[in-house]
Amino acid sequence: MSLLKLVNVTKSFGGVKAVNNVSLEVQPNVILGLIGPNGSGKTTLVNLISGFYKPDAGDIFFRDERITGLKPYHIANRGIVRTFQLTRVFKQLTVMQNMMAALNSHSDFDSRKFSEILAMMGLEGKEHVVAGNLSYGEQKLLEIGRALMKDPDLLILDEPASGISPTIIERLNKLIRDLKGLGKTILIIEHNLNVISTICDRVVVLNYGEKIAEGTFEEVSMDRKVIAAYIGE
Numbered sequence: 590m591s592l593l594k595l596v597n598v599t600k601s602f603g604g605v606k607a608v609n610n611v612s613l614e615v616q617p618n619v620i621l622g623l624i625g626p627n628g629s630g631k632t633t634l635v636n637l638i639s640g641f642y643k644p645d646a647g648d649i650f651f652r653d654e655r656i657t658g659l660k661p662y663h664i665a666n667r668g669i670v671r672t673f674q675l676t677r678v679f680k681q682l683t684v685m686q687n688m689m690a691a692l693n694s695h696s697d698f699d700s701r702k703f704s705e706i707l708a709m710m711g712l713e714g715k716e717h718v719v720a721g722n723l724s725y726g727e728q729k730l731l732e733i734g735r736a737l738m739k740d741p742d743l744l745i746l747d748e749p750a751s752g753i754s755p756t757i758i759e760r761l762n763k764l765i766r767d768l769k770g771l772g773k774t775i776l777i778i779e780h781n782l783n784v785i786s787t788i789c790d791r792v793v794v795l796n797y798g799e800k801i802a803e804g805t806f807e808e809v810s811m812d813r814k815v816i817a818a819y820i821g822e
């Protein structure tokens with residue numbers, strides 16, 4: 590059984606088919622990379638899965654239940670949580686306050702889980718630091734930590750490695766692998782193909798809103814359509 594299934598999903602903005610008839614399945618406990626040139630529809634696809642946009646056509650299933658058109662809050666409560674391409678941490682709040690803000694209520698707070706997540710992000714001892722005083726890379730890790738507070742089954746990361754240092758990229762790679770070890774499923778959009786080739790089990794390639802290839806990184810990187818899409822960028 591697939592964890593997430595998209596069937597012929599389409600979303601247009603004016604005349605632009607940002608996502609065009611995309612079908613795909615994500616198996617549980619897999620790290621799936623979503624790649625493609627700028628403007629190929631990756632973020633729109635994530636917005637559709639997470640309920641920020643409603644598809645014009647097609648259906649989305651999570652654990653075989655139809656979630657098409659549900660609000661982001663309901664989708665998050667079912668176990669799909671995403672981060673944003675541009676970080677959305679609250680810069681004036683502390684690390685801990687940012688992570689608490691992910692919860693529906695304070696009674697959901699689990700201090701052991703909080704400490705574990707803090708350690709996974711390498712932010713131990715920084716729980717009372719104001720987020721705006723963290724490095725940009727640490728802010729991106731914090732955003733992932735905040736998503737993890739909801740204990741999602743499917744974590745969707747939109748360009749987590751963009752603008753961060755090689756050291757933090759290594760921490761990020763390890764974090765994502767550790768999450769897989771904990772049974773999570775991860776869908777990652779990333780421009781940095783080193784990250785994709787290092788951590789992804791499978792890769793889906795979009796171009797002009799359409800899925801043009803799917804397979805292992807080695808397979809898609811030899812695909813003629815993929816090479817043409819990247820050279821034509």
Ligand SMILES: Nc1ncnc2c1ncn2[C@@H]1O[C@H](COP(=O)(O)OP(=O)(O)O)[C@@H](O)[C@H]1O
Pocket residue numbers: 602605606607625626627628629630631632633634
């Ligand atoms: N909210 C929006 N309004 C209008 N056009 C949009 C909107 N979001 C995305 N688009 C357009 O849809 C296409 C895909 O964008 P996007 O999903 O952001 O691509 P990617 O994340 O792959 O760079 C682009 O042509 C973009 O301009």
Ligand SMILES: [Mg+2]
Pocket residue numbers: 631632633674
């Ligand atoms: Mg994008």
